[in-house]
Amino acid sequence: MQNRIEIKIGGHGGQGVVLAGQILGKAAVFDGKNALQTQTYGAEARGSLARSEVIISDGKIGFPAVRKCDILLAMNQKSLDAHFKNLKENGVLIVDSSNVESIPEIKARIFRVPATEIARKEFGEILYANIVMLGALTRITNLVNKESLEKAIRDSVSERTLGANLNAYRKGLHTKFET
Amino acid sequence: MKSSASNTYFLQGNEACVEAAVIAGCRFFAGYPISPANEIAERMSTLLPKVDGIFMQMEDELASINAIMGASWAGKKTMTATSGPGFSLMQETIGWAFMTETPCVIVDVQRVGPGTGQATKCAQGDVMQSRWGTHGDYSAIALSPNSVQEMFELTIRAFNLAEKYRTPVILLTDETIAHLREQVTIPPLENIRIINRKKPEAEDKAFFGLEEVAPMPAIGEGFNVAVTASTHDEYGVRFTADPSVHTRIVRNINDKIRNHADDIADVESYNIDNCQVGIVSYGCTSRAVHEAVEEAERKGIETGYVRLKTVWPFPEKAVKRLAQAAKKLIVPEMNLGQIFYEVKRAACSAEVIPINKIGGGELIAPEEILAEIERGNP
Numbered sequence: 001m002q003n004r005i006e007i008k009i010g011g012h013g014g015q016g017v018v019l020a021g022q023i024l025g026k027a028a029v030f031d032g033k034n035a036l037q038t039q040t041y042g043a044e045a046r047g048s049l050a051r052s053e054v055i056i057s058d059g060k061i062g063f064p065a066v067r068k069c070d071i072l073l074a075m076n077q078k079s080l081d082a083h084f085k086n087l088k089e090n091g092v093l094i095v096d097s098s099n100v101e102s103i104p105e106i107k108a109r110i111f112r113v114p115a116t117e118i119a120r121k122e123f124g125e126i127l128y129a130n131i132v133m134l135g136a137l138t139r140i141t142n143l144v145n146k147e148s149l150e151k152a153i154r155d156s157v158s159e160r161t162l163g164a165n166l167n168a169y170r171k172g173l174h175t176k177f178e179t
Numbered sequence: 180m181k182s183s184a185s186n187t188y189f190l191q192g193n194e195a196c197v198e199a200a201v202i203a204g205c206r207f208f209a210g211y212p213i214s215p216a217n218e219i220a221e222r223m224s225t226l227l228p229k230v231d232g233i234f235m236q237m238e239d240e241l242a243s244i245n246a247i248m249g250a251s252w253a254g255k256k257t258m259t260a261t262s263g264p265g266f267s268l269m270q271e272t273i274g275w276a277f278m279t280e281t282p283c284v285i286v287d288v289q290r291v292g293p294g295t296g297q298a299t300k301c302a303q304g305d306v307m308q309s310r311w312g313t314h315g316d317y318s319a320i321a322l323s324p325n326s327v328q329e330m331f332e333l334t335i336r337a338f339n340l341a342e343k344y345r346t347p348v349i350l351l352t353d354e355t356i357a358h359l360r361e362q363v364t365i366p367p368l369e370n371i372r373i374i375n376r377k378k379p380e381a382e383d384k385a386f387f388g389l390e391e392v393a394p395m396p397a398i399g400e401g402f403n404v405a406v407t408a409s410t411h412d413e414y415g416v417r418f419t420a421d422p423s424v425h426t427r428i429v430r431n432i433n434d435k436i437r438n439h440a441d442d443i444a445d446v447e448s449y450n451i452d453n454c455q456v457g458i459v460s461y462g463c464t465s466r467a468v469h470e471a472v473e474e475a476e477r478k479g480i481e482t483g484y485v486r487l488k489t490v491w492p493f494p495e496k497a498v499k500r501l502a503q504a505a506k507k508l509i510v511p512e513m514n515l516g517q518i519f520y521e522v523k524r525a526a527c528s529a530e531v532i533p534i535n536k537i538g539g540g541e542l543i544a545p546e547e548i549l550a551e552i553e554r555g556n557p
Contacts, residue, residue, distance in 0.1 A: 061361075
């Protein structure tokens, strides 16, 4: 139970929220912590709501589900609407501001990252937005080691897309975000 | 993926199962797609060809289970993986495996049933089916992992028990554990104990229903062996009218399991001799217990638990011991009460209380177990 941190990543199918969760979990393991990742998504591969949950702890992780999360990454408006009530008071909310128009009135530290915009502009492919978000998450929270996350990306994506993914990660690490 | 700590990986339960199966010596897998077991077949299809093994995608579950029977008699360690609907289809041939003493591992990743139920949603409704799913008298072995690490360890154990006792073994897992990603430590291969089936000596002729587990020849090795699931004598000759032949073989295929129940039945236990309240759980449901117990102890309630790593044979001794100390036993399950009745039978005078949740795949939460621990304990 010690230092148990719960993260929820929401988006629609195709935005890579499952992969983002896997990479984050791996990075925590590279840091020598315990980590656990689960995922749920609709029957359709693309378009339906997808969710990935990560739990990171110094101790043993028992119950594998997230009840109230410490950090919420919302990749689109629908996911934000679906999950903001699960965010702890004064938790961290990071939204992909390219896909989120209105943020509900909640007590949270809120960060707006135009991840999809960055991905489109820099790589011509919006599907790197998930990795931009991971970069922003790492910078904002120091949840995992910068190097561990990079290593986890190297370990998780194909050689063909590795360069773009690493660039997306660095963009996320260095991008300015509105709070 | 490998982490900086040597041999530690971040894997899904289904993936860890495949890694373990290949290390245990599995060289033949036949299966038919079904969620939430698909990742097992998927990974098998890439790993087996690399170790000179065979992966076959069959036309259905009947073909899958029959294929692994044939391959087992060809001398291979074999496995199939499915979920509730497919597990139901396989039952007839699982009976064939008991009667012919054919070692194999069947993974059942439980999802919500009955029928097609809710595909991909977690449940624990196949517990009794893993014990009594096929007809006739037999003694089943079913193992229940509760982490990705245990998916690895109990898959190895499933193969070892199958080989040691020449019997089908069911790895009874669930959607939550199968789809969970966690770190897994794979020990150096030389530290993993692997058991292989006993092979016959050249002069052996008796291959069935012996008091000790009989040696098993492979087809093509030159032994004269008929394999039939009809009642047969020790040479495999059919005797479908003689009660004494039937009694002898069926008693022996049961006794080889029952007489070694202590060797097979495995539990994790905590504070079982000094608790006021005891919890009996298995698989995904047990993941909530640790937290509930911690919280109960903070509130001054002595709590203990038995977690069933082996569901069948039922670890009766451990549960009895827990029941002797605790006045109250709690049995959380994602079904409407299956292991509950086994606990009740073993518990004698202790009060046994079920916590049941079905549908949607939502896990029983630590708070729900804690509430039951606290009830009647001010």
